[in-house]
Amino acid sequence: NESYMGGGILNHSTLDLIGVGVTGNSTTDAGGGIANWSVVNLTNSYVGDNSGAWGGGIATFGGTLWLDASTVANNTSVNDAGGIFIRDDAIRIDPAYRKPRRVRERAGNVAGDSEA
DSSP, X not given: OEEXXXXXXXXXXXXXXXXXXXXXXXXXXXXXXXXXXSEEEEESOEEESOEEEEOSSEEEESSEEEEESOEEESOEEEEEOSSEEEESOEEEEOGGGOOOOOOOOBTOSEEEEOOO
């Protein structure tokens, strides 16, 4: 899939993804795999092989992103955050799955931006 924003998923609500793969998407702007303005809960899911200008895997704006036993890998970004781009948001990662991993994202793995 290809779109202006949120190549795979454009979310403005509460979205629960369980055992899902978000792969092979692209966008000319933010969130190659997922662009989020609300709440995304990823459980046992994979976000990979996506591309975008910011947040090749996931871009989240003013919402919450929860990662539980999920992987964000092999995404690319032209600008910031091959994996996850965070702007004015909260990101929570289940502590049981916070393990060092090799970064395989172009333009870094996670980038944040906040407007005061």
